[in-house]
Amino acid sequence: MEIGTIQQYGNILKAVSTDIGYQYSSGLKIKVEYKDNYLDGYAMTWHCAYDRNKKPVPLVYDSETMLITLRKECFINDGMIYIGGAAVRGDEIINLRPAEFAISCAVDHSLNDLPEEHGWLQEAEQLFKQIIHNEFELPLNDLMANTAEDLLKLKQDTRTELSGMEQDTTAKVDTLVQNAKTDFNSVKKATETAVNQLKVQAASQQTQVTNSINQSTMLRDDLIAKRDSGFFDGSDGALVPTGSGFFTLFKSGGHLKIRVVKGSSPPPLVHKNGHLYYRKVKEVN
Numbered sequence: 001m002e003i004g005t006i007q008q009y010g011n012i013l014k015a016v017s018t019d020i021g022y023q024y025s026s027g028l029k030i031k032v033e034y035k036d037n038y039l040d041g042y043a044m045t046w047h048c049a050y051d052r053n054k055k056p057v058p059l060v061y062d063s064e065t066m067l068i069t070l071r072k073e074c075f076i077n078d079g080m081i082y083i084g085g086a087a088v089r090g091d092e093i094i095n096l097r098p099a100e101f102a103i104s105c106a107v108d109h110s111l112n113d114l115p116e117e118h119g120w121l122q123e124a125e126q127l128f129k130q131i132i133h134n135e136f137e138l139p140l141n142d143l144m145a146n147t148a149e150d151l152l153k154l155k156q157d158t159r160t161e162l163s164g165m166e167q168d169t170t171a172k173v174d175t176l177v178q179n180a181k182t183d184f185n186s187v188k189k190a191t192e193t194a195v196n197q198l199k200v201q202a203a204s205q206q207t208q209v210t211n212s213i214n215q216s217t218m219l220r221d222d223l224i225a226k227r228d229s230g231f232f233d234g235s236d237g238a239l240v241p242t243g244s245g246f247f248t249l250f251k252s253g254g255h256l257k258i259r260v261v262k263g264s265s266p267p268p269l270v271h272k273n274g275h276l277y278y279r280k281v282k283e284v285n
Contacts, residue, residue: 002067005031006083006099010038013085013099020081022106026072030083033066042087042094048074049082056084078105 005016021028032044046068047056060069074081084098248259256276260266270277 001028002031003028003070004101005033006068007033007035008039008085008096009035011094012097013083015083015099015101018100018102019104020070020101021075022104023075023078024072024106024108025075026070028070029067030070031067032061032085039087039094042089044085044087046083046085048084050077050079059083075103078103 004020007014007016020030044061044063046059046061048059048070049056057071057073059071059074061067062069068083079102081101081103082098083101085096087094087096250257250259258266258269
């Protein structure tokens with residue numbers, strides 16, 4: 001049964017109601033209310049005493065329900081009883097100013113002869129549970145919570161980074177493709193220009209070659225016509241046909257000379273009106 005309440009303010013304990021029961025009771029409980037975070041992270045031990053100069057009696061404390069169980073030693077005498085606590089963390093111990101309660105006088109019954117409970121064992125067990133909770137479970141829970149938050153943040157950061165990398169890669173690829181298209185168009189344009197220039201040059205050269213061929217053909221036809229008509233214009237190396245072969249006219253030392261092919265007869269030449277004519281010889285069948 002819950003018979004009273006202790007409120008904690010810093011290192012001070014206060015009783016909400018001082019009258020908590022009658023003499024020779026046992027197993028009754030008192031609720032603990034923590035009004036600030038002064039004792040956060042500390043393991044709590046509780047004890048009671050009739051006289052501040054006497055050795056205190058250890059009490060069992062459940063940190064989950066925050067209930068103190070009062071042993072039968074707390075109800076042996078009537079009068080004022082002091083319930084105090086100590087906060088423990090490592091080598092650090094904080095003693096709290098006790099709360100005062102009143103035990104009313106009652107009749108002793110035979111049930112009081114029951115064997116004494118090992119309250120200190122129960123208190124040690126509860127203290128050990130609190131230490132495990134404060135020193136290991138809470139930090140582990142915080143670590144797990146922080147780790148989960150870190151993993152979530154890492155996941156989000158990784159997604160953001162990958163998204164940024166994807167966008168950056170896409171932009172770079174688009175830029176490379178655009179540059180490649182620009183370069184291709186430039187090369188294509190330059191190639192077309194070069195091909196057009198080559199076509200123009202080839203057409204010009206073809207025209208020149210055609211003109212040269214035409215001029216050569218005309219010159220050849222003219223020479224043939226002159227040869228056939230027996231006309232000689234006096235140029236060096238001109239060929240004139242004879243009845244038995246060819247001879248060559250050439251200038252040497254200011255004189256016109258004839259070079260006759262070996263085995264051929266000298267040509268019949270006639271000088272008339274400042275011109276040199278070739279008189280053909282009739283062929284005999």
